[in-house]
Amino acid sequence: MRVSQFFISTLKEAPAEAEVISHQLMIRAGFIKRLTSGVYTWMPLGLRVLRKVEQIIRDEMNRSGAIELLMPAVQPAELWQESTRWEQYGPELLRMTDRHDRNFCFGPTHEEVICDVVRREVKSYRQLPLNFYQIQTKFRDEIRPRFGVMRGREFTMKDAYSFHTNYADLEREYINMYDTYSRIFTRLGLKFRAVAADTGSIGGTGSHEFHVLAESGEDAIAYCPQSDYAANVELAEALAPTSPAPSAQKPLNEQHTPGAKTIAEVCAVLNINAAQTVKSIVIEGQDGKPVLLLIRGDHELNIIKAGKLSQLKQPITFASAAMIREAFNADPGAIGPVGFAGQVIADRALINMTDFVIGANKNDYHFTGANFERDFPKPQFVDLRNVTDGDPSPDGKGSLELCRGIEVGHIFQLRTKYSEAMNLSYLDEAGKKQIIEMGCYGIGVTRIVAAAIEQNHDEHGLTIPAPIAPFTVVLIPIGYHKNELVRTAADALYQQLSAAGIDTLIDDRNERPGAMFADMDLIGVPHRFVIGERGLKEQRIEYKGRRDTQAQELPIAEVMTFIQSKQCAD
């Protein structure tokens, strides 16, 4: 491609709208343009990257045995009513009506449609198993779209749905997809980790997420370097302490803690460590009465885990200040279990705590030396907290470390959740009607582009892996429009590289060298050749890899073999 015949529109300054680095760079590099909140145009340069990501995904999906199809973006309400999700899905579902006032939605996902396809087509066990996939535009009306295409409302997703006669076969395909996803992210050149995950609202039994590792990731991941254990912190189990509780030493003592409401403030006033305190969190119970959750002061409540307690109202709702006031006769920041008549549930890290600090149910006062049984009834102990760095691994093989990731893939064993609701059945060998087992497998295609940049950038711009860079090689001729020697050599090399099937860009603009270097660094072309009169006179050409710190000179005759060896290394 010649830059003069393409469209490159870069910005020197970071736009005001972008908060995270990948969003800023995507706009500066001219990859995307915002149309409205959470909705972006993919400009020619960005589209090249998106298409390369798509092609790798398509390639590996085909290789895995999955079959591509394309379902409609606009879907009739009837299907969603059948699966009961028309009511359940909430405001994230973009709904619309046609001229006859019939209800439709713009698909946020395609379980309903694929189920409709399969139930019309599949009659016999002989037709199974099947795995259908598509790469298609979704719309989810997010509460707050942000970070550019990282959390957009309209986005591209690869979604696959598999159908089986039995659970064992679903498990086989699940592993097949797990391996396929691992191959995809490896080919994309990204550092990633597969982690055990919560199944969330989609339901089902087994589930893994695939995360691109990046400091700025929205998800926390716990993994064990000594084993292959890895899980989303939402799910990672915090084991109960094994050491026995020391016996109580101190008496219950009311301390004046004026103005101290947070754990940090209480610790400062009493000059103690947060691990010696217990925080009291009030949640609305199933019966509408407040339920008190106790968590060690330096730990965090895990909402997902709390959501699994049958005593609590769903979804988890924090009690209002008024409700707290009524139940504890004190305000948030000074409340505790002593004298509280309602239900108390404690995180099991508290099992071996004694002589801890807790709110005294009296504004500006806390108890020190609090103890179970002696001062208030021993509560039920359950796993309620997020694991922290250094916690023992749930598989007993070492201790956990934490890192952050961006979720780019998620695979589920749906089992029969949708096939029952949508009446997906087949006839078995005996001619008997059976329910189909189902799995689903998603990849956020547009999000991958943002995640790849989040993971691979420097002060000059993108350093994304070559397989997904907008171009593989760029030629920068110095004085293309002035110097016959340079132009001839650059054009010849461009022809040669293009003929060899290498995705080559030649910067034939009448720009100053600095501007060309800056643009090509920004858009992240991994291999760069600079063609100048100086070098040509010695039959030499300059090469610099995007991540290299130094350029190198090589004989012009060796360029082709050189770049081919580089490509093999990608």
Added chain:
RNA sequence: CGGGGUGUAGAACAGUCCGGUAGUUCGCUUGCUUUGGGAGCAAGAGGUCCUAGGUUCGAAUCCUAGUACCCCGACCA
């Protein structure tokens, strides 16, 4: 959805408090010079100051309503 903020040239922003000729930097156009890390000089083009209504001799500026976008908030006990 609650709270906060911002809408002024293609981009980033000043001007708004205290009403009186529409500004700066970058980008864009033309010319000359320049050409190995986002050039210099000169001349230019480019505006529904978000929209509607109001106050006023006069509104980017004040008032009312609307609208769009951005940020924060579901870990506070």
